[in-house]
Amino acid sequence: xxxxxxxxxxxxxxxxxxxxxxxxxxxxxxxxxxxxxxxxxxxxxxxxxxxxxxxxxxxxxxxxxxxxxxxxxxxxxxxxxxxxxxxxxxxxxxxxxxxxxxxxxxxxxxxxxxxxxxxxxxxxxxxxxxxxxxxxxxxxxxxxxxxxxxxxxxxxxxxxxxxxxxxxxxxxxxxxxxxxxxxxxxxxxxxxxxxxxxxxxxxxxxxxxxxxxxxxxxxxxxxxxxxxxxxxxxxxxxxxxxxxxxxxxxxxxxxxxxxxxxxxxxxxxxxxxxxxxxxxxxxxxxxxxxxx
Numbered sequence: 001x002x003x004x005x006x007x008x009x010x011x012x013x014x015x016x017x018x019x020x021x022x023x024x025x026x027x028x029x030x031x032x033x034x035x036x037x038x039x040x041x042x043x044x045x046x047x048x049x050x051x052x053x054x055x056x057x058x059x060x061x062x063x064x065x066x067x068x069x070x071x072x073x074x075x076x077x078x079x080x081x082x083x084x085x086x087x088x089x090x091x092x093x094x095x096x097x098x099x100x101x102x103x104x105x106x107x108x109x110x111x112x113x114x115x116x117x118x119x120x121x122x123x124x125x126x127x128x129x130x131x132x133x134x135x136x137x138x139x140x141x142x143x144x145x146x147x148x149x150x151x152x153x154x155x156x157x158x159x160x161x162x163x164x165x166x167x168x169x170x171x172x173x174x175x176x177x178x179x180x181x182x183x184x185x186x187x188x189x190x191x192x193x194x195x196x197x198x199x200x201x202x203x204x205x206x207x208x209x210x211x212x213x214x215x216x217x218x219x220x221x222x223x224x225x226x227x228x229x230x231x232x233x234x235x236x237x238x239x240x241x242x243x244x245x246x247x248x249x250x251x252x253x254x255x256x257x258x259x260x261x262x263x264x265x266x267x268x269x270x271x272x273x274x275x276x277x278x279x280x281x282x283x284x285x286x287x288x289x290x291x292x
Contacts, residue, residue: 005032005040005047006047007045007099007100008100008102008124009124010028010029010030013121014121015121015123016120016155017120017121018117018120019104019118019119019120019121020117020118021119022034022035025119030048030102030104030121031048031049031050031102031104032047032048033048036087037050037051037052037070037087038069038070038086038087038091039087040087040091040093040094041090042085042086042089042093043093044093045090045093045094045097045101046090046091046094046099046101046127047101047102048101048102048103048104049067049103049104050106051065051103051104051111051114052105052106053108053110053111055073055078056068056078056136057135057141060105060111060113062112062113062153063147063151063152063153064145064147064148065125065146066145066146067091067143067145067146068135068141068142068143068144069082069087069088069091069141069142070082070088071085077137078135078137078139078141079137079139080139081139081141082132082140084132084142084212084213088142091127092144092213093214094126094127095127095129095130095144095213096211096215096216097188097191097192098126098188099188100124100126100188101124101125101126101127102121102123103122103123103125103146103148104119104120104121105119105120105122105154106119107119111157112156112157113153113155113156113157115157120154122154123149123150123152123154124149125146125147125148127144127145128145128147129144129145130142130143130144190219190233190234190238191238193235194219194235194238194239195217195219195240197240197272197275198217198270198272198275200215200217201217201270202217202242203240203241203245204245204262204269204270205242205244206270209242217240218240218242218243218246219238219239219241220238220239220241220245220246220249221233221237222237222238222239222277222278222285223284223285229284231281231284235276236276236277237278237281239269248265249285252264252288252289252291253265255282255289256282256286257282257286258279258282258283263286263291264291
C-alpha cells in the first residue's frame with residue numbers, strides 16, 4: 001500500500017530536528033524516499049527534498065535555496081541534459097499549485113547552513129520559480145528557487161564558517177541577518193479545489209493558461225486575508241482568476257456588484273453553480289475602493 005503524501009509539517013517533528021540517517025527520515029515520514037533527494041510525484045507535487053551537496057550547481061543562502069533538479073548523472077557527474085519529468089516536474093507542480101515543500105539539509109562541509117553530521121529538518125519552503133540553464137558541466141539542468149515560509153535562518157556550521165573565512169576575501173553575496181516574520185499561511189487545498197472547479201479558467205476572461213508543468217490560475221481573495229482586513233480563507237471569499245485580472249481586482253481596477261457584473265470594466269463574472277460567492281465580501285471589496 002502506497003504511503004499517503006503529506007504536504008506541510010509532520011506532527012511531532014519541529015524545525016531543527018536532527019536525524020542520523022535516511023532510514024530515520026523515512027520512518028518519521030519527513031522524507032519518505034529511502035535514497036532519492038526529491039520525494040514527490042508528477043501528479044501530486046513534491047512533499048520534501050534533501051539538500052546534501054550532491055549537485056555542483058546548488059546554492060544555499062539559508063532562507064533561499066537555488067536547488068538543482070535531478071537526472072542526467074552517473075557516478076556523481078552530470079553527463080546529460082535534465083528533463084522536466086518525475087521529481088523535477090513534481091517541484092514545478094509545487095510552484096503552480098502553491099504547495100509547501102519540507103527541506104532537509106544533510107551534512108556537507110562546503111555548505112555554511114548544513115549540519116555537521118546527519119540530516120536536519122529545516123522547515124517549509126515554497127517554490128517561487130523554476131527555469132533551465134547550462135550547468136557547470138556543460139549540460140542543461142533545471143533550477144528551482146526555494147524561499148523559506150518564515151525568514152529565520154538555519155544555524156551556521158562552525159566548521160564551514162571557518163573554511164569560508166579562510167578562503168574568501170570579500171563576497172558578492174551580502175551578509176544575511178536572521179529574523180522572524182509572521183505570515184498568513186493560506187489554505188492551498190482550497191485554492192486547488194477552486195481552480196479545479198473552474199478547470200483553471202479565469203472567471204472574468206475564461207483564459208486557461210497551459211504551462212509545461214500544467215494549467216495555471218490564481219486564487220484571489222475578495223476580502224484580503226492580511227491585516228487589517230483579516231478576511232477568512234473560505235471558498236465564498238475566493239475567485240479563480242488569471243494573473244492579469246487578479247492584479248486588476250487587487251488594485252481596484254474593477255469590482256463586482258451583487259449581480260456579479262463588473263464595475264470599472266465591461267463584463268460579467270462567470271460562476272459555477274457549486275461556487276457560492278459571498279455578497280458580504282463583494283461589498284467589502286467595493287468599500288475598499290469607494291465603489292459602493
